[in-house]
Structures are given as C-alpha cells and as structure tokens.
Amino acid sequence: MMETSSPENIGNINRSAIVKILKRKGPMTRSEISKELNLSFPAVSSNVKVLLDNGYIIYNNDSSHSTGMGRPSVMLEYNAKRAYVVGVCSDIKRIRAVCADMMGNIVSSVQCENDLTMGGEHMYNLMHASIQNVLDEAGVSHDNLKCICMGIPGVFDEKLQKYRLVPFVSGWEDIGLSERIRKEFHTRVIEDNVVNLGALGEYKHGVSAKCKNVVLIDYNIGIGAGVIINGELYHGFNNAAGEIGYMIMDKYHLRYSFKNEGIFEETLSGMNSAMPFASMKELVEFAAGGDMKAAQCLEEITVYFSMLLANISSVLNPEMIVFTGISAKVLFENKKEQIYSILKAHIPYVPELHLSRLEQDASIIGAVEMALNITDQDTVY
DSSP states (O other), X not given: OOOOOOHHHHHHHHHHHHHHHHHHHOOBOHHHXXXXXXXXXXXXXXXXXXXXXXXXXXXXXXXXXXOSSSSOEEEEEEOTTSOEEEEEEEOSSEEEEEEEETTOOEEEEEEEEOOGGGOHHHHHHHHHHHHHHHHHHHTOOGGGEEEEEEEESSEEETTTTEEESOTTSTTOTTOOHXXXXXXXXOSEEEEEEHHHHHHHHHHHHSTTTXXXXXXXXXXXXXXXXXXXXTTEEEOOTTSOTTOGGGOOOOGGGOOSSXXXXXXXXXXXXXXXXXXXXXXXXXXXXXXHTTOHHHHHHHHHHHHHHHHHHHHHHHHHOOSEEEEESHHHHHHHHHHHHHHHHHHHHHOSSOOEEEEOSSGGGHHHHHHHHHHHHHHHHHOOO
C-alpha cells in the first residue's frame, strides 16, 4: 500500500530542492526559485524562511535582481560555510588532510611524511593529528564538522571487522580506525580505499569527468585500481574490487598457498628489483642507453601491464582507463604505442588511455567528494 506523503515530508522535499538549485545555479530570487522548481510563491517563501532560520541559505549581499518595477528583489544563496567536511588520505610516503566547506571549496590543507615501517599505531596517530591540525588551521570546531572521509591502504573486511591486504603495515588489521576517530571528533566517519577515492576524484573533476565507466590504475611500488561503473564507485562483495595485484597472468606463476602480496604485484616488483633498478624512470633510461638487461626487463613489464589492461577491458568494457603513480606515468609515456598495439590485437573494444589530470590530488579530492555526498544524504532540512 502506497504511503501518502505527510506535510512534513513534502516540506523537507521542497526545502531540499531549493537548497540543491541554489547550490547548482548560484544566487536566485524567490520568484526565480518558484519558476525553476514549479512551486507556488507562498510555498517557496515559507520554506525559504525555514532554511534562512536554520542557516542553510543566506541573503546574498553582493547582488540584487531588478525587474524594472519597484525595489530590487532579494537574492538568496546557499550557505556553504554552515558546516565543513574533512578528507584525509594516507599513501606510502605521506598523509594529507584538507578541510572543505559544503561546496567543496578547500579552506585549509596540511600534510606530513609517512613511514609505513613504524606500524599501524604510528599511522593512526599521524592521521588523527592531521585531522586536528587541518581543523585548527581552518578555525573549524568539532561542532561544525559534519563528516570525515579517510582514504586508507587495503580494504576493511566488514564480516571480519578487520583491515586487510596491507602486509607492509604491522598492527593495521585491528587498528579500529573509524571507531576511534569517531569518538575523538564526534562526527560521521567513513573510509574507503585510497585508490577508490582517487578514481572518484578523477571521475568528478579530472580527465574522466565525462565518462560513466572508468578504471583508474595506480601503479608505483604496488598496483591497485578504482572502478567506476555506470557513474558509481564499485566496491565488490568484500570491498576488494580493484585489487588487481592478485590477478594471475599465466600458469607458471600459480601458487600452492595464499600470500598477502598478490602474484601479479609480486611479478612486477620482482622484474624490477631483480636487476635492480631504483625506479621505472631509471629502468627506462638504462634501456634507452642500450642496456640489454634493462631493455628486456622493460619489455616484460610492458607486456604484462598490457595483458592486465586487456583483461580489465574484457571484463568491464570501460570507456577510459586512467593511469596514476610515477611508474604508470613513466611506462605509459614511453610505451604508449606498444601498449595500444597489444590491446588492439587482443580485444574488440579498446578504451581510451589517459594519464591522470589530478595526479596526487585525486584521492583527497575524492575524499572530500564522498564526505559531501554522505552529508547531503544525511541532511534533513
């Protein structure tokens, strides 16, 4: 049986619509809002009063709108400074936090060096301090903080209530990150894999902004992916979608027992370290200088990387694959033609391949985006 909407629900829907239109289009008069939303002027006026009283919208003091008759109409705008969100992301070398208003405008930013060898508790302390520091710099109190989104390595296994697939950070499995941060800051806390947040940031504001099906591959020391399907971040059943380091490329690398480091990730790192070369850039330079072992190693990495792209494309059929991370960037810049050639020879629909536009900023932008989305969903006007 269909439930009839109560006046309270209708009012909330209308107020939500008014807020959304002001966020999207900027300052408007009551008459313009009425026309845009096809709501009566009295309905707009009564709901605008509620929104003004509660600080969701404010009068725009910098502009007025004249109809040519009488006094100019008062302009209204969304109050982006009513509350704030924080995004904080941890990667191999650093932890970065930003505080943003409700339009996503960054008002403060801090970062510090990260040392994964110090263990999970050390990383928790750095993330906690970064959140507090970015709030202090912005002058934002805990009361005005609506959501914290944290970008973390690995995944959170909800069934086991453990953080998994981060073998290089000791003591991380049982760190209890979200719960501890929630108790400290008394606000909504969410978390996601840092590469997933990078995919979201790139999808919303980067090179893949016009695509609905995108894969972002982050390849540096390790390798991982974030997947966007039909415009939504895809997590998989265990939140482990995109853990491409576990892909198996041929039968010669099959194992007889599970290891936390995936076979594909181990293969890639093994190819490089066996030489050894300090970085992908150094490997490319040695190969270009005539070093046969370096050239052979680079060829192997290029082929395996191209096979990875072909497999991902065959399963997901993305419009675009975006590369981030220094190893991916150097490899793509130097082996772009060969990569495309391999893909064209093996799959029917080759996606566009692009370097990330946002690069290291993608994950923190994605964290802010996710925090804002959650806050919007939770808000009752």
